[in-house]
Amino acid sequence: MSSHKKLKEFAATAICGNDITSSCLYVSALAIMYAGQYAWISLLIVAGVLFLFRKIYGEAVGALPLNGGAYNILLNTTSKSNASIAACLTILSYMATAVLSASEAMHYLHSLVSSIPVFWATIGLLTFFLVLIMSGIKESSNVAIFIFVFHLASMIFLIGSGIWFAYSNNFDIMSINFSQPIEGSIPVALFLGFSTAMLGISGFESSANFVEEQEPGVFRKTLRNMWIAVSVINPLMALVIIGVVPLIEVGAHKETLLSHLGN
Numbered sequence: 254m255s256s257h258k259k260l261k262e263f264a265a266t267a268i269c270g271n272d273i274t275s276s277c278l279y280v281s282a283l284a285i286m287y288a289g290q291y292a293w294i295s296l297l298i299v300a301g302v303l304f305l306f307r308k309i310y311g312e313a314v315g316a317l318p319l320n321g322g323a324y325n326i327l328l329n330t331t332s333k334s335n336a337s338i339a340a341c342l343t344i345l346s347y348m349a350t351a352v353l354s355a356s357e358a359m360h361y362l363h364s365l366v367s368s369i370p371v372f373w374a375t376i377g378l379l380t381f382f383l384v385l386i387m388s389g390i391k392e393s394s395n396v397a398i399f400i401f402v403f404h405l406a407s408m409i410f411l412i413g414s415g416i417w418f419a420y421s422n423n424f425d426i427m428s429i430n431f432s433q434p435i436e437g438s439i440p441v442a443l444f445l446g447f448s449t450a451m452l453g454i455s456g457f458e459s460s461a462n463f464v465e466e467q468e469p470g471v472f473r474k475t476l477r478n479m480w481i482a483v484s485v486i487n488p489l490m491a492l493v494i495i496g497v498v499p500l501i502e503v504g505a506h507k508e509t510l511l512s513h514l515g516n
Contacts, residue, residue, distance in 0.1 A: 259466060259467060259468040259471075260463075260468065260471065262468075262471050264395075264397070264398060265394075265460065265463075265467045265471050265472075265474075266475045266478040266479065267394065267397040267398040267400070267401035268397045268459075268460075268463070269459040269475055269479060270475075270478065270479055271397055271404065272350075272455070272456030272459050273453075273454065273455070273456035273457055273459075274404060274405065274479075274482050274483065274486060276452065276454070276456070276483065276487065277408060277453070277487050277490045277511070278357055278361070279353070279357050279452070279508075279510075280449070280450055280453035280487060281296075281490050281491045281494055281510060281511070282494075282503055282508075282510035283449045283452065283507070284296060284446045284449050284450045285491060285494060285495070285503050286449075286503060286504060287446045287448075287449050288442045288446025288449075288450075289430075289433065289442060289446075289500060290430045290431045290435075290495050290500065291435070291442055291443055291446065292446050292491045292495070293488040293489075293491040294488075295443050295447040295449075295450045296450050296453065296487045297484075297488045298447050298450075299447060299450045299451055299453060299454060299487070300483065300484035302451075302454075303454050303457065303480055303483065303484070304480060306457070307457075307476045307477070310457075310461070310476060311472070311473045311476050313326050314326070314461045314464055314472060315472065315473065317329055318464050318465065318472065319464065320461075320462055320463060320465050321462065322343070322458050322459075322461035322462050323339050323343065323461075324336050324339050324340045324343060325461075343458075346455070351382075352379070355375045355378045356371065356375045357508065358375075358378065359371045359374040359378060360508035360509050361508075361511075361512055362374065364509045364512045365512075405482070405486075408486055408490070411493075411511065411514065411515055412486075412489055412490060414515075415493035415494070415496060415497045415514060418496075418497050419493070419496035419497055424496060426496060426497060427495055430496075430499065430500050431495075433500055450487070454483060457479055457480075457483075460475040460476060460479070490511070493514070494510065498510070498513065498514055
């Protein structure tokens, strides 16, 4: 009788962490467009909401440690029709996330290779992964770990470079950005920025979809690790952008803002 190998904390965090930590590629630009120089505060508020949600989700899935996330919880606590609605909404959410992520990836690739058509490249990328899934190929934890480490290292290097650049220029751009007027009031800007920044926590629920493949006690740790990552990277990245990039340039580079920041 062979025992099924369970995922340890790092591998499980990498699989779900690749989803939520990639949000900084687009959510920073969207939040800045609505909240301006106060976008980092909106992202911190999102981190606070996520902290509360983390406690609830950890308790609920910990009581019913079965794959399926919200669908499984509703299936065991309410009617099948409610659970089915949740399942349909989850599918729509994943479809929207897939399209958004693929489009963002091709926009970043287009910034490097201008001859690549973003629209058709996005369709091609989605089709490629569709073929992989239909052929039965599953995600490798080792590949996920490599992508996760490379992504975090890249973001840390970019943030560090941005801080050094802002410091070397006496924080002149940051001072100019913070002196810019806000459309409407600051509370309204923070609310709009918060609403947009909620896109940045897409993927937090993904760990519950493979909780049965994780070692005992790992699920709560993945929630903690994802919360720490998104609470540090997203607000800090937005603050670095405000310190390096003039706000007037954000709208023109909203699809590839981090690439523009790197340049």
